[in-house]
Amino acid sequence: MQMNEPKTLDRARILPWLLEDYESRLGELWQRADDVRRLNVGDAVHLRGLIEISNICARLCWYCGIRAGNAKITRYRMTENEIMHCARQAVSFGYGTVVLQSGEDYGIGTDWLAGVVSRIKAETPLAVTLSLGERPDADLLAWRKAGADRYLLRFETSDPELYATIHPDLPGKRSDRFAILRRLHELGYEVGSGVMIGIPGQTYDTLARDIEMFSILELDMIGVGPYIPHPDTPLARQPGSPQRQVPATEEMTYKVLALARLARPRANIPSTTALATINLEQGRELGLARGANVLMPNLTPVKYRALYEIYPAKACIRETAGQCHCCLRQRIESIGRTVGTGRGDARTQEPAGRQVRTIQE
Ligand code: SAH
Numbered sequence: 001m002q003m004n005e006p007k008t009l010d011r012a013r014i015l016p017w018l019l020e021d022y023e024s025r026l027g028e029l030w031q032r033a034d035d036v037r038r039l040n041v042g043d044a045v046h047l048r049g050l051i052e053i054s055n056i057c058a059r060l061c062w063y064c065g066i067r068a069g070n071a072k073i074t075r076y077r078m079t080e081n082e083i084m085h086c087a088r089q090a091v092s093f094g095y096g097t098v099v100l101q102s103g104e105d106y107g108i109g110t111d112w113l114a115g116v117v118s119r120i121k122a123e124t125p126l127a128v129t130l131s132l133g134e135r136p137d138a139d140l141l142a143w144r145k146a147g148a149d150r151y152l153l154r155f156e157t158s159d160p161e162l163y164a165t166i167h168p169d170l171p172g173k174r175s176d177r178f179a180i181l182r183r184l185h186e187l188g189y190e191v192g193s194g195v196m197i198g199i200p201g202q203t204y205d206t207l208a209r210d211i212e213m214f215s216i217l218e219l220d221m222i223g224v225g226p227y228i229p230h231p232d233t234p235l236a237r238q239p240g241s242p243q244r245q246v247p248a249t250e251e252m253t254y255k256v257l258a259l260a261r262l263a264r265p266r267a268n269i270p271s272t273t274a275l276a277t278i279n280l281e282q283g284r285e286l287g288l289a290r291g292a293n294v295l296m297p298n299l300t301p302v303k304y305r306a307l308y309e310i311y312p313a314k315a316c317i318r319e320t321a322g323q324c325h326c327c328l329r330q331r332i333e334s335i336g337r338t339v340g341t342g343r344g345d346a347r348t349q350e351p352a353g354r355q356v357r358t359i360q361e
Contacts, residue, residue, distance in 0.1 A: 008215045009263040014208040018246075018255055026255070033258030033291035039357040040265040041293045045332045046344030048097040048129065048270070049090035049299040049321075052308040053078045057103025059133070062166040062238070063156075063196065065230035065309045066103045072232055076304050077107060080116050086299040086321070087120045093325045096343040097127040099152070099296065104133030113139075114146035121147035127343040129192070134180055144187045149343075151184045152192040153177055154223060157199055158213050159206040166199065166235055181217055190346050192221025192268075197256050198248020199227045200238040207246050211256060214263045220346035221294075222260045222267050225274030226253050228311035250279050254290045261291030265356045266347045270294040276315040283315075284328070285335050294344070295332070297324040 020026055054077040055066045066073065078086075083100070090098050098120065102108060117128050130143060131152040140151070155177045157163050169175050177193075184191045195210045214222050226248040229236035246252060253275050260269055271287025273296065279286070284295060299321045300308060306317050316324050332339055 009212065009259065011205075011208040011212045014211050014259055014263075015204060017259060018204050018207055018252070020255075026251075029255065029258050030290045033261040034289055036265050036358060037261050037269075037291055037293055041268070041347065043337050044293070044340035044344070045288060045337050046097070046268065046294045046340035047093070047095045047328065048099050048294060048296045048344075049086065049093070049095045050099045050101060050296045051078070051083060051086045052102065052298075052300040052304065053083055053100050054102035054105040054108060055304075055308045056105040056107055057133075058106055058170060059104050060168050062168075062233055062235035063199065063227060063230070065233060065311055067233060070232050073309065074307055076307055077102075077105065078301075078304065080112075080119070082301060083116055084119060084123070086301070087124055087126060089299055089321050090126060091124050093297075093321070094339070094341070095126070095297070096340065097129055097150075098299070099129040099131055101131040101152075102133070104135070108132065110139045110142050114142045117143055117146040117148050125343075127345065134175060134177065137183060140180075140184060140187055140189075144189060148189065149345075150190040150192060150221065152221060152223060153180055153184070154194045154196070155181070155210075155213070156195055157202055157206060158195075158210045159202070162199065162201045162206070165201070178217070185218070190220040191217070192223060193217060193219055194223035194225075194260075195256075196227040196248075196274075197224060197253050198246050200235060200240045200245070202227075202246045203241050204244045204246055207256070211259045211263055214260055214267075218348065219264055219267055220348045222264060222269045223272055224253065224256045224260060225272040226250070226278055228274060228277060228313075230309070230311050250275070250283065250286075253278075254286060257287055257291040262358070264348065265358055268294050268344065268346050270296050272296070273298070273315050274311065277311070277313060280315060284331055288332070288335060288337060295328050297321070297328050299324075
């Protein structure tokens with residue numbers, strides 16, 4: 001091992017932090033995460049414009065409000081022109097990236113989406129991130145060829161039994177998100193993943209293992225947020241684990257955010273909408289102060305926003321793109337950080353020799 005190479009943050013070192021409740025000790029964790037963030041990715045907060053392009057979904061995930069089984073929501077899929085309008089808005093607001101997210105919607109055809117991606121790349125300077133679920137290899141390849149830069153696919157939990165329960169397979173096709181994440185790396189995408197915090201059945205041990213996986217998977221982007229029960233889903237009626245159930249709290253989310261920063265010092269880590277949903281006043285800012293360096297303002301047209309209800313009472317559901325933009329910009333400046341310019345690529349893949357900077361323990 002080279003002198004400067006960071007030690008992997010292993011489970012044994014993560015677990016005590018997850019169990020820690022002394023405020024002064026937690027203050028040290030927040031401080032350390034903030035220092036590591038500043039040293040490695042600086043004070044810029046990158047803005048990723050989120051476009052929720054479809055709420056149609058083939059899957060039956062127990063946690064998610066847009067699961068196929070939910071007959072209560074009206075389904076939509078945005079048109080190419082609507083998506084392009086949002087992309088142009090992203091440019092006018094100075095964002096460097098758009099994130100196209102949806103349910104696992106096979107009505108989003110390989111070639112159609114490839115066309116949308118190439119248009120965004122040809123007509124704007126934006127980086128394009130996709131978050132469209134577990135699509136076949138041929139799709140991932142075609143979209144990469146069309147110019148997509150990054151892909152987000154959370155593994156949700158590293159406990160295989162819990163995962164199999166809350167994320168049922170499609171008929172005849174085993175869900176293996178770890179294999180897809182490896183494949184995305186090979187295809188040259190910047191790769192993002194993450195977990196929900198406080199899933200019923202999630203123990204401290206598995207959450208520690210989840211965080212260890214962030215380093216093992218060499219993630220460029222890490223998204224974590226509290227699990228928020230949706231009343232029209234089976235998981236909302238599921239009891240917690242009898243052994244040390246992880247609470248879906250704000251504090252636990254900050255712990256995981258801070259540990260994610262220590263695990264991957266140079267990754268791009270958002271302060272997520274789910275966190276803002278459980279603390280509307282301060283969640284985003286506290287996330288940024290405890291390890292995060294990215295915000296994801298919503299660009300989805302207002303008429304579709306409320307329909308992309310993966311969990312209830314989602315923050316910013318009624319705001320327009322312009323309102324989200326102004327609000328987030330002010331929040332960034334209020335805590336003495338700067339708004340990032342450019343694409344804000346992850347710096348985790350820079351040539352060997354660039355050392356990752358960690359804080360000595
Ligand atoms: N269909 C895509 C995008 C899903 S939405 C996919 O499966 O990758 C993005 C993320 O929202 C999910 O990965 C999940 O971690 C999170 N999410 C879904 N339902 C949630 C809930 N009830 N509470 C908190 N987060 C949730």
